[in-house]
Amino acid sequence: LAKTTQPISMDSYEGQEVNITCSHNNIATNDYITWYQQFPSQGPRFIIQGYKTKVTNEVASLFIPADRKSSTLSLPRVSLSDTAVYYCLVGEIRAAGNKLTFGGGTRVLVKP
Amino acid sequence: DAGITQSPRHKVTETGTPVTLRCHQTENHRYMYWYRQDPGHGLRLIHYSYGVKDTDKGEVSDGYSVSRSKTEDFLLTLESATSSQTSVYFCATTLGTGINSPLHFGNGTRLTVT
Numbered sequence: 001l002a003k004t005t006q007p008i009s010m011d012s013y014e015g016q017e018v019n020i021t022c023s024h025n026n027i028a029t030n031d032y033i034t035w036y037q038q039f040p041s042q043g044p045r046f047i048i049q050g051y052k053t054k055v056t057n058e059v060a061s062l063f064i065p066a067d068r069k070s071s072t073l074s075l076p077r078v079s080l081s082d083t084a085v086y087y088c089l090v091g092e093i094r095a096a097g098n099k100l101t102f103g104g105g106t107r108v109l110v111k112p
Numbered sequence: 113d114a115g116i117t118q119s120p121r122h123k124v125t126e127t128g129t130p131v132t133l134r135c136h137q138t139e140n141h142r143y144m145y146w147y148r149q150d151p152g153h154g155l156r157l158i159h160y161s162y163g164v165k166d167t168d169k170g171e172v173s174d175g176y177s178v179s180r181s182k183t184e185d186f187l188l189t190l191e192s193a194t195s196s197q198t199s200v201y202f203c204a205t206t207l208g209t210g211i212n213s214p215l216h217f218g219n220g221t222r223l224t225v226t
Binding site: 034041042043044045046049087092100102103105 | 116147152153154155156171202203204210214215216217218219220
């Protein structure tokens with residue numbers, strides 16, 4: 001399983017863009033990248049997923065460079081409610097969830 | 113999310129007693145998972161199921177057993193609870209495998225073993 005490395009924590013202010021970079025140097029050809037968000041006292045929630053280049057949805061954007069050894073989750077114009085822990089996971093394209101490993105995540109604190 | 117209900121939400125029990133946690137889903141997802149979350153360890157997979165009566169061990173399965181007699185229910189049993197099993201337990205499901213089947217989590221069960 002590809003190991004991921006993320007910053008432990010990040011602080012930001014309301015209205016700013018938050019970018020969280022995840023390193024996955026030994027990502028395999030069949031691996032895809034998924035990000036989850038977790039609020040206190042809740043289970044993680046799927047945010048976005050991608051294989052290469054850029055993926056955007058209503059919540060976030062995911063940037064993956066050509067070598068795929070890292071990825072960056074971008075949260076535009078954050079609000080206080082975006083304070084959460086964000087997890088980067090790398091897993092095989094055809095595998096079930098049991099093949100995914102959660103790391104320690106990045107704790108994002110959005111300040112007023 | 114994905115109609116996942118975990119029960120109980122909170123439980124305090126004594127060392128040596130058996131404990132069963134229940135996960136119920138209404139989305140007919142094939143795969144179900146039990147994780148535990150502890151400070152400094154993120155989420156770790158305990159057991160998972162890939163169909164009725166089909167289960168397998170995860171990363172930290174010692175001291176735990178599971179059963180899945182119906183698609184919608186996945187039970188986690190601590191055979192003889194220990195203080196090291198004090199944790200928050202999350203159930204998750206996926207519809208299938210791969211890139212279009214992200215994990216859907218319940219809201220967790222906080223278990224304290226005294």
